[in-house]
Amino acid sequence: MSTLSGAQSLPASAAPIASVQAEAFDLTREYEALRRQTGGAGAIVSFTGLVRDLNLSDDVTALELEHYPGMTEKCLDRIARQAIVRFGLHAARIIHRVGLLHAGDPIVLVLTASAHRREAFEACEFIMDYLKSEAPFWKKEWTADGPRWLDQRTADRDALVRWRAAA
Template structure:
């Protein structure tokens, strides 16, 4: 099973993971990552984070990232949910969950998907700070995290 969703609505992690692994007795490992909105970035308080995307293009990019992970590791299920629109600190932004027979593959695939999502998915972030709105630039650390997969 592969499922990719880009939506404004929040998600329930336990419900989503239960659905991902439901009825699949082969699953020996479920690994998930949940990204949340922080209240501080680059030394400024953040009151709101707004994510924008290109409908259609974003979903295709996420599917491509998942297929790259599936080509590297024997996965049974992959779920990616990425929220868009305005969010406040503590809100969930993204869920990546992978199932496999063993934990090593599930951990690696989950990390790979997140590293590629941070650099290759067409999302744009705008923060509301006490100094006004600002677009969030890509981070060198995200590029470095992604680059490690080229040698693996």
């Protein structure tokens, strides 16, 4: 499924942590844990993705996410490792939720730590683009008309083309 290279050899202090969970995450706790792990970082960037309440011109009441246990975590770890190597990060953290989530609920958290802000921002965007396109999640939206499975967006595939061209 993934076109990312295999896991890179990284120093222990830069080991990424990726997890998939049903329960909500605590942004402050995760930020502080990453900050303590990366004493020399000059920047930490965070991104939190939320369940949209409107998609394809329909009101969305919930989003149900399924995954392939074991395979999904390995894919997220591979994406984080690729970002660490590519952008020279001190560390990265990815948390992706599964199960039934309601409009406004947090779905994903990405934290990147680097010496400088530019690398942290770019790495965060890189991770999200790869998560949207290559992580094995299946998403079902719930609307007033019932559920529908979501397909990958063209814009998400296009983002990967941009990253690959810049490599």
